[in-house]
Amino acid sequence: MIKLFQTLAVAAVLAPAFGAPAAEFPAKDKPISIVVPFAAGGPTDSVARDLAEAMRKPLGGARIVVDNAAGAGGTIGANKVAKAIADGHTLLLYHIGMATSPALYRNLPYRTLEDFEYLGLVNEVPMTLIGRPSIPANNFAELRTWLNANKGKLNLANAGLGAASHLCGLLFMQAIGMDMITVPYKGTGPAITDLIGGQVDLLCDQTTNTATHILSRKVKAYGVTTATRLTTPGLKDLPTLQEAGLKGFEVTIWHGLYAPKGTPPDVLKKINSALKAALKDPEFIRKEEGLGAVIVADQRVEPAEHKKFVAAEIAKWGAVIRSAGVYAE
Ligand code: ASP
16 A cells, blocks of 8 residues: 555656656747738837747747738737747737726627737837828927818828827817717738828838838827937937927837737747847847837846836726727727
8 A cells, every 4th residue: 555655646646757848949840830910010029020930040040930810909919929829939019008098998708918928029119190191280289280270181090099090089079179070990011001092191100110201201290298209310300299289298119029828938938939039130230229129128027017007008908998988998
């Protein structure tokens, strides 16, 4: 009997070694997919593609693909990742929408703080308010006069409720005390194409998407959403919206990386290390900074600090959104 107990005890100790082996990460036969909850060609998409490239080497040459799962301001893609197999092969790159959607959606199909593993913040990006090229106004003061003269006729594009462009548009309409018709797209990639074509009037979007179009004069620029001006060559003269008279107007967009809740800790560690390596990759830094983004170089690259930051953003923007009385059923 004693012998039997001893045998069982030894078997129990050895069990992990002989049990099912931990799944290999990254798997040789399975790509890592970064879900972008917006259409291809927009700013979240471009960060994800640059990040995928920069994370490939630190993940041992793994194949990393971008999966555009667009719609409902990013919440469709986020939900896809919340429900995905938690093995590290499905990740989410989402922006400030991670923090604005809890207040905007009454029936959000996932729990923002509970259903994801937080992997680290990636970058922060200013936004710019831009207009179709045929708007006669050439600066913010002229734009205000033109807006007042065209009340009720103007529209503002965005990437759906919960998108950065939606939040910025909301703040803008509040600041100028005017409502505009909002036109939702599946991402600001397609929205900016329509703006250039003159189908919509205004858009507020990440500088990583607007800079090249402003510089090539395909769109008109009216202001920067951050408290300080852009440092991007050629755009240093563009005033901030605060300078242009919108007191206290300030919004910066951040992007973060997430995995489904329950992803094994050793896998999360590998992804976080690869993210940190990517954020130090000279080519990634050159691409991002060249378009006005700032790479996160503080504690928010650590999962716990990333999560703390998102919780604070949920509180901050939730109050703003609730006071505006905007929400989706
Ligand atoms: N920048 C977009 C937004 O408005 C989304 C996108 O990346 O297409 O949130």
